[in-house]
Amino acid sequence: MxxxxxxxxxxxxxxxxxxxxxxxxxxxxxxxxxxxxxxxxxxxxxxxxxxxxxxxxxxxxxxxxxxxxxxxxxxxxxxxxxxxxxxxxxxxxxxMEIGDVTTEERARIEAQMKAAASGHTLETALAEASTLLSGVSRGAGVVVTSKSNTHLKHIEFVRLDPSRALVVLVSDDGSVENRLLDLPPGLPAGALMEAGNYLNARIRGRTLVDLRSEIEATRAQMERELDTLTAKLVNAGIATTVGSPETRQLIVRGQANLLEDLKATEDLDRIRLLFADLETQTDVIDLLTRAELGEGVRIFIGSENKLFSLSGSSLIAAPFRDASQKIVGVVGVIGPTRLNYARIVPMVDYTAKVVSRILEKGR
CATH class of the missing domain: 1.10.10.10 (Winged helix-like DNA-binding domain superfamily/Winged helix DNA-binding domain)
Known part of the structure; x- marks a missing residue:
């Protein structure tokens, strides 16, 4: 580790x-x-x-x-x-002497994660990972990942005016997201429908990352099937949805654990500040994303990170990977600086590995 x-x-x-x-x-x-x-x-x-x-x-x-x-x-x-x-x-x-995850704990983590992933969305499995870590740590379990890993059901282009359109994404779980897209000049009237049909014929049950990989691999074939401007529209639509910074999502479970075992009024004040930090999702996502930059488990303690400079909290986080071994998200635990690091570090590490295995097998 x-x-x-x-x-x-x-x-x-x-x-x-x-x-x-x-x-x-x-x-x-x-x-x-x-x-x-x-x-x-x-x-x-x-x-x-x-x-x-x-x-x-x-x-x-x-x-x-x-x-x-x-x-x-x-x-x-x-x-x-x-x-x-x-x-x-x-x-x-x-x-610190790092502990190990027992055979029983490994079996429980794997069983819970597989049950959450089977027949459900990736987000359900990640929420279970967050809940699981919250339970073992008595802190808040957190997960950050890309929404481009969500399995999709439908995509549609809706023109807003001559130069702009909405890309509407419908996921398997019924969630809907919109992205603004600049349209190439001179785009034919039927190009939006044609681009949508082209993508929908290939999108069901796949992620945006999967779809982008396929389109890049078959770019020559696409350009033969579609006119130049429609092909540009398809490429622009995929680039907009996969590359948008808004595609990062934060899942937090177990905040109530942080209210237990408070020692003094200043502890309550600290937890209130931490809750305020968690509400500022962009900053938490930025911090968790830093854990993607290195191998293994990252530990941030108190004011080492400006996000926790007031609440005096700690974060233990580890990245997980998809089938192509690309890092696509982070699981972790946020809590007071007196977290049980020796126990939580291996639990976070093992949970990240289980999530990676689930993604490798396509759930």
């Missing part, structure tokens, strides 16, 4: 890289306690749970060094310590 994070080299935080064994163990206990409870931990509690015999005074000295290194902080005077975002990033990249 490949995990892409911010610390590509420990040299990015020399102080963190040079922690001795005792400091690393104390730091580990502070982080793991935070991930489990969300609460700061003090030197007396650490003295009881550390696998080595250290006095609270010795532990406080180490904690002071960790604080100077920017890895932990005190949320209140005389309180225990919590990891900073830098500390969390160092822990995730350099110290």
């Amino acid at each position: 490949t995990i892409t994070g911010r610390f590509q080299s420990l040299a990015e935080n020399r102080a963190a890289a040079e922690l001795n064994e005792r400091s690393r163990e104390i730091f580990r206990q502070i982080v793991e306690s935070y991930l489990m409870t969300g609460e700061p931990v003090g030197s007396r509690n650490l003295a009881r749970i550390l696998p080595m015999a250290l006095s609270p005074a010795s532990i406080r000295n180490v904690m002071s060094d960790l604080e100077a290194a920017g890895l932990i902080f005190a949320p209140h005077t005389s309180a225990g310590r919590l990891p900073t975002e830098t500390g969390l990033r160092f822990f995730v990249d350099a110290m």
